[in-house]
Amino acid sequence: MRFMPVILAVLMVFALPAHAEAPPEFYDFDTQAEEQRFRNLIAELRCPKCQNQNIADSNAPISKDMRDQVYLMMQAGATNDEIVGSLVDRFGEFVKYKPPVDRRTIVLWAFPAIAVFGGLLIVAGVVLRSRGRDSNGPALSPEEKARVEQMLADKDQSSRS
């Protein structure tokens, strides 16, 4: 069992497609870091057939095939980009949960910065505009004051009904 990775690596060199050997029953890793890397990869890849699940959580046969592919390519020394790329080449961008950063998605990725910055500008505007204002306005004249008092008394009456 220990020699499996070595055998696989050797086969990788000679075999053309990545399917020369039987799928692994269980994913063995040499280090904790490798196990974590695998876990991270399969959490970010989407099962093309399921109702929104990553291939880590999904029981679908295609998910198993994809996990196998990730594992085998990891054992063969591929980088994360190469692994994800091989799946995207076959199944499309849909299987990546992290959207690419390109012309289509620049609005999406930049949005938080835009929104927060825009919000800050608005708040700054509110503060600055309020500075130009006198706090309480001119004082009420005695007649105006009496009118206000009368109006409040009327409101008192009407809201009790």
Place this chain on the structure above:
Amino acid sequence: MYPELGQLALIIALLLAVLLSVVPLAGAATGRDSLQAFARPLSTGMFVFTGLSFAVLTHAFMVDDFSVAYVANNSNSMLPWYYKFSAVWGGHEGSLLLWILMLAGWTLAVAVFSRKLPSTMVSQVLSVMGMICVGFFLFIIVTSNPFDRLLPNIPADGSDLNPLLQDIGLILHPPMLYMGYVGFSVAFAFAIAALINGKLDAAWARWSRPWTTVAWAFLTLGIALGSWWAYYELGWGGWWFWDPVENASLLPWLSGTALMHSLAVTEKRGVFKSWTVLLAIVTFSLSLLGAFLVRSGVLTSVHSFANDPERGTFLLALLGITVVASLTLYAFRAPVVHVRSRYGSLSREIFLLLNNVLLVAATMLVAIGTLYPLVLDYLNLGKLSIGEPFFNATFSPMAVAAGLLLGAGIFSRWKRTDGGWLARKLLWPLAVSVLATTAVMLVYGSFAPWAFAGVFTAVWVTMATVWDLWDKSASKKGRWYGLKRQSRSYYGMVLGHLGLAMVIAGATVVSNYGIERDVRMVPGGSAEVGDYTVVFNYIGERQGANFRAEYGEFDVFLDGKQVASLHPEKRHYPVGMSVMTEAAIDAGLFRDVFIAIGERISDEAWAIRLQYKPLVRWLWLGSLIMAIGGFLAISDKRYRIRVRSEAKDTASTGEASAAGSKAAEANA
């Protein structure tokens, strides 16, 4: 015979809703008290008949009436009785009936608890709620009748409730969630009423606040329950997936939080009125959007009900009419008058405005991330997926920023806060936070920038909240007196913020320091996860109520001492022919140990998933504390004062009176 009664009751309720939409509103417009007096009895009647309909459906489930199609599709004679009860809302039609029942319930609650409000206001609010009810009654009667029959070929037995739903989670989560979603319709109705009658003032904000807060509290509970349920039910240890349906519940929550805070400013200072009204409309619109997304099939989700274009179209029309009508009313009737008020750049108003900016930005982020795949598909630019990696990267910084702002904002004063004073106040909390966060990093054994940021934010919020409480409760008559003197509203805020800190702490720690392992185990073998050793004793079999299960016995050891014995299962449900993984969890306040059985690798060996989840319970405990804070806040005595004093208060909030308002201003 029976089920048709349920249908009849719905139709009668619809008629009452139509009357409720029209009569009191006409009464308010023409000033006729006699018409307005119909509001309360109509609300009561509508609730009674909706309740009757719900009771009929429940009865059909409890007696296994499989002539009703909905019962046949969602139940089974072997189902335990408590799941038969919750199966009533296990599918689209029944859950919609639950939604409508809640809507009628909230309408009745408004009718009952608003005796102190001017009758025109009450009439308008109830009429608006009646209109919303009309829309939903039409939806259920026309497209989603739960009482459709399967005559004459009554099935011998039902197709069973999905095993994933045979759980206490189904009993609790949807009702709480709907109470929240539907509860925001009250704030919405108040906003529309204010736009109609033009009286958009601090009094309106005061009346709206308790309704908004309690809806928010229920929604918090509902979302937390959903997360908790997914965690132990699905067997993967995940608690949030940024799935479109989950996002759909988060949107009104974020917006509702902004609304709660904005209402505070409008009530206290009479400013930001147009903004608050807009938030009230938007929050409920987001609730409706959520309902649409779950039931229309437009976005793929594990949580969605069956895809049906007819229902999707109807619901979109309902959503569209409500949103377009309310936003049009808003555009024409919302005030644009500049309020003559001045705020310092560090005033409480500005801090709360910044809070709103962050919350609204977060709401828009989640909305855009959820709907973006639709946009690209519409423009034929391909099918993309937007999931956890995107949301975690973009949402977390906003949450951290909001938390940092919270800590500073707690000390801020209305109108003006002195910068130097604020900085001095924050010095101690800052120092303590840095130390405490470093200590946490040491305890968990590693430093990661985002872990530091998250924990720091949580500690910072806690420190600031406690510091402020300490400050405010200082009194010449002693600390206890000072503490008792604070209002329930203040304590509600304290709990709300502490709960939030707990949630942030839990999310940060479990994401950064949690350990997940898939190991190959044979009976007799052992494996490590974190500091824990798990020994696999044996695999056995047992028979359950409506399933057969293989279960494993695992002993968990920490430092040589046994801490738990866990029995995860793989359940086989014969009726639906499905297999379910039941994880076994040793729950603790500071960590969970989580074991789930995977695939059988060979005759002897199994793939076992072991997880160490530090502070995961804080996610849900924190949410519970937040919700309790909300309920506490609305029990504040200010909402129970009598008419006379209320009239006096309404008069005085308009003017900035120097005397006596300092104490009021000190409370949030």
Place this chain on the structure above:
Amino acid sequence: MRRVMLFVPLVVALVVGILLASGIGKDPSELESALIGKPVPEFNLENLREPGEMLDQSLFRGEVSLLNVWAEWCPACWDEHEDLMWLANEKGVRIIGLNYKDQKENAFRFLGRLGDPYQTIIFDPRGTLGFDLGVYGAPETFVIDARGVVLYRHVGVVNERVWEEILLPVMNQAKGNS
């Protein structure tokens, strides 16, 4: 704040509404193939009918054809098979079969009961070619041109409507181009 600004939320809502309306009725899980415009991946698999004879991607050269991914265990494949027989016999379409993750006895049993519309059948017991083609659920049908380039992938059963509206136009265009 001017009155006109208050109309912004309404405009946003209308735009979102149009977006949502466009999504109703569409199947969000229908994916376009990532291989469109690319040649059929390299493979080296056994001919189901001729044990020992190996087939590779040159199989597709020379004529525009359909590649139908099927298996005995796939219920929908049973449904669409009659239409495939009609396409092959009545319409003279060249259909290559890809027997996906299946067992030989089951495959032959299936063909014995429902008929054999395939010119050649590739035996892919581990689904390796299926995987390279991005197959995620049977039945799926590809349109492949005379140079062995993938032109289109249809997910789900093939019936008369799918043929008339979707597959035939693609095949005609391919034939027109060659």
